[in-house]
Amino acid sequence: MPIPIGKEYMDAVGGLGKIANYQSVEVNTTACGEEEVGFGKAIYAEEDIAQVLEASKNFFGVALARNYVPEITAGEKVGTYKQGxxxxxxxxxxxxxxxDEDVKSGNKAVANTATGNFLPSSTSETTKTDVIGTFLSTAMADGLAMLQINLP
Known part of the structure; x- marks a missing residue:
């Protein structure tokens, strides 16, 4: 049975690093390395240590946000994971x-190894990965977009 009114089950924008829908989800957990990892950042993982994606590293996934962030008392939740x-x-x-740039729904997505954020695959930036997924919403630069990934 279809959900007749989707907003009663899921907010339109959940926030940076939040799961965007209730379809099948797979998550792996690693430990944060020496550098902080921000919510919603592209990460790589080596020897079970996660860091923000860098050039020449393999994309591992996107850091999920925590629901409770004790160090943030007001304003937007843009928290980070600290070492350990x-x-x-x-x-x-x-x-x-x-x-980091305007994206349209249906664009192929790549990660920006300079910022850990995401770009359309048509970008002229040289600090990008291979295609990692597809955008399912349209957004302007510095905005939030839904990214769908399916890694092995």
Missing amino acids: DAVPALRKGTIWVLV
Whole structure:
């Protein structure tokens, strides 16, 4: 049976690093390395240590946001994971991410290895990965877009 009114079950924009819908989701957890990892950032993982994606590293997933962030008392929740924290990385599903350029629904997505954010595959930036997924919403630069990934 279809859900007649989707907003009663899921907010339109859940926030940076939040799961965007209730379809199948797979998450792997690693430990945060020396550098902080922000919610919704593209990450790589080596020897069970997660860090924000860098050039020449393999995309591992997108860092999920925590629901409770004790260090943030007001304003937007843009929290981070600190060294030793467990970092849940979305490897399959749809998540809200920050985009560095305008994207349209249906664009192929790549990660920006300079910022850990995301770009359309048609970008002229040289600091990009291979295609990692598809955008399921349209957003302007520095806005949130739904990114769908399906990693093995």
